[in-house]
Amino acid sequence: MSTTPVIQMKDIVLNYGALTVLHGISVDFNEGEFFALLGPSGCGKTSLLRIMAGFADPTSGQMLLDGKDLIGIPARRRPVNMMFQSYALFPHLSVEQNVRYGLEMARLPADEIRQRVGAILETTHLTDYARRKPNQLSGGQRQRVALARALVMRPRVLLLDEPLGALDKKLREVMQLELKRLQHEMGITFIIVTHDQEEALVMADRIALMRAGQIEQIGTPAELYEMPVSRFVADFVGKTNFFEGVASGGKVSVAGLGELTSTLPASGAVAYSIRPERICVAPAKNDAFENCFQGVIEEVAYHGQDQHILVRLAGQTEPTIARVGAQQPGTRDIGVGAPVWLGWNGADARVLTR
Amino acid sequence: MRRNSLPLTLHLLLTFLFLYGPIVVLVVLSFNASGLPTVWGGFSLKWYATLFANKKMLYPTLNTVVVATVATLVATVFGTLLAMGIERMRPSAKIDAILFMPMIIPDIVFAVALLGFYTAIKFTLGLHSIIIAHIVFCIAFVCAVVRTRLNGFDHALVEASIDLGASRLTTFRRVTLPIIAPGVVAGAMISFTLSFDEFVIAFFTAGPSSSSQTLPMLIYSMIRFGVTPEINALGTCIIGFSFLLVLLAQRFNRQGTN
Structure with a gap:
């Protein structure tokens, strides 16, 4: 994967009347990457996508495609295609007619249209459904038609607005891998909008986590998960435990609990974040961990491959969650109300000042 | 209704008798x-x-066909555009009320108002003034029918078409129109039947000349000397024709919903 930018955005601001939807977004989308715009609803991620597609014009800011100004070029002339959340399949046209629509608009020769439509139907496993109407297809098939209709245009960038939102969990997991395969095969830059952090982690090469019209953090899934820059990121991406406290020289003192160690220097009011899977649960104190605290089990949530153990530590309003394997020896007989020791190392914790 | 109960069946039969009894009598007498x-x-x-041999019938019949055809064509275009424009706006009860007005306002009131208006602007009366009057109320009906069709129309379809390189006009021709076509055709057919047998407004806005007499006006003038079997025959023809149109309109509208 190269790092040549395809679309560059600089200080993009979008206002709807008095409401500011985007507060100066700057981000580069690279050639051939799978990029996820992640965030809660109303954070502006879909607006950003619509600006790239050409359905909305930014109030101010610059947007370049392959180094050339994109603002002012109408949507229909942009080498950018969109896959809509509702799929927006033309209900009166067959699968094949839906897919060839864009090529007809481009006035390509009939031979080329036939060849390209045939190829993309093959790639998306739709050849057998070419004559069906959208209402004769399942949700997953419709999703693939929408994908084929956009991909057949061979866009520089494919924009996907919550592409898996309408599918059930099982199918979503299959399609996540399918989307990755298609993106890899065709080498097209995919920019996907999603509110599902797990989806973003699984599919994306890079993620921009957005919050209230701003980008909170851009990075690889591992960077966002392991090195969140703020409470918001740590909380939105995956699960975590927060301890509010005061930091000084690698230690965070938490009211009612005591001092927690970390390897990150900070000072002042901070949130100390430790992921549930980094916490070890044991019936007795284990001196191998720098941080050991005793608590009482409040609840055990069984998840099949693992279980979430909620432990009430001294002076804490929220229970601390630890994730342990369901088959881990010594954890099967853990019961609610039992006293237990939690242990973790300072290197696994994050100290967040924002 | 799977369970047949006698009172309900009786009620149904009486309703049908009340609605269609007179029509059956007319058809039988013809x-x-x-x-x-x-x-x-x-x-x-x-x-x-005798009906088809009657030369008096020819021009009013032609007039009626011309009025209904022109009014339908114009009203269908404008009614459809109006519906599309309204659906894009924020829902407003006031605008809905204004749109429904020509449908619910009594014909006689509308006719008197139009006559007054035409006189005020010194407009010569004739077939054209009937056509304009019919266009006005037909637009309301077309708009109402097309709007039900547009209700639930996914605007993303328009964006998808533009995204794939189509112009606004091509998008309308290839995406929007085919999808709303059943509503447009149904609206046009309703307009045609309404205009075809409209009497009160035509009577008021036709002017003094007998050259702008329509079929319903002719029937009215003939009936002053009693209901002749000839009128029954004419009525039967019109009923058959209207029935056919309504049947077609319904088939079109149903085709689209599936």
Whole structure:
């Protein structure tokens, strides 16, 4: 994967009347990457996508495609295609007619249209459904038609607005891998909008986590998960435990609990974040961990491959969650109300000042 | 209704009798050889023969066809555009009320108002003034029918078409129109039937000349000397024609919903 930018955005601001939807977004989308715009609803991620597609014009800011100004070029002339959340399949046209629509608009020769439509139907496993109407297809098939209709245009960038939102969990997991395969095969830059952090982690090469019209953090899934820059990121991406406290020289003192160690220097009011899977649960104190605290089990949530153990530590309003394997020896007989020791190392914790 | 109960069946039969009894009588009498409503003289098509031989019928029939056709075409175009424009706006009860007005306002009031308006602007009356009047109320009906069709229309379809390189006009021609076509056709057919048998407004806005007489006006003038079997025959023809149109309109609308 190269790092040549395809679309560059600089200080993009979008206002709807008095409401500011985007507060100066700057981000580069690279050639051939799978990029996820992640965030809660109303954070502006879909607006950003619509600006790239050409359905909305930014109030101010610059947007370049392959180094050339994109603002002012109408949507229909942009080498950018969109896959809509509702799929927006033309209900009166067959699968094949839906897919060839864009090529007809481009006035390509009939031979080329036939060849390209045939190829993309093959790639998306739709050849057998070419004559069906959208209402004769399942949700997953419709999703693939929408994908084929956009991909057949061979866009520089494919924009996907919550592409898996309408599918059930099982199918979503299959399609996540399918989307990755298609993106890899065709080498097209995919920019996907999603509110599902797990989806973003699984599919994306890079993620921009957005919050209230701003980008909170851009990075690889591992960077966002392991090195969140703020409470918001740590909380939105995956699960975590927060301890509010005061930091000084690698230690965070938490009211009612005591001092927690970390390897990150900070000072002042901070949130100390430790992921549930980094916490070890044991019936007795284990001196191998720098941080050991005793608590009482409040609840055990069984998840099949693992279980979430909620432990009430001294002076804490929220229970601390630890994730342990369901088959881990010594954890099967853990019961609610039992006293237990939690242990973790300072290197696994994050100290967040924002 | 799977369970048949006697009172309900009876109620249904009475309703049908009340609604269609007079029409059945008219149709039967049009085939009555005797020409008297009280005496059945055997089956005959002779009243149809006199009807089609009657030269007085020709021009009013032509007038009616011209008025209904032109009013339908114009009202369908404008009604559809109006519906599309309204659906794009924020829902407003006031605008809905204004749109429904031409449908619910009594014909006689509308007719008097139009006559007053035409006189005020010194507009010459004739076939064209009937056409304009019919366009006004037909637009309201077309708009209402097309709007139900546009209700639930996914605007993303328009964006998808533009995203794939189509212009606004091509998008309308290839995406929007085919999808709303059943509503447009149904609206046009309703307009045609409404305009075809409209009497009160045409009577007021036709002007003094007999050259702008329409079929309903002719029937009215003929009926002043009593209901002749010839009128029954004419009525039967019109009923058959209207029935056919409504049937077609419904089939079109149903085709789209599936």
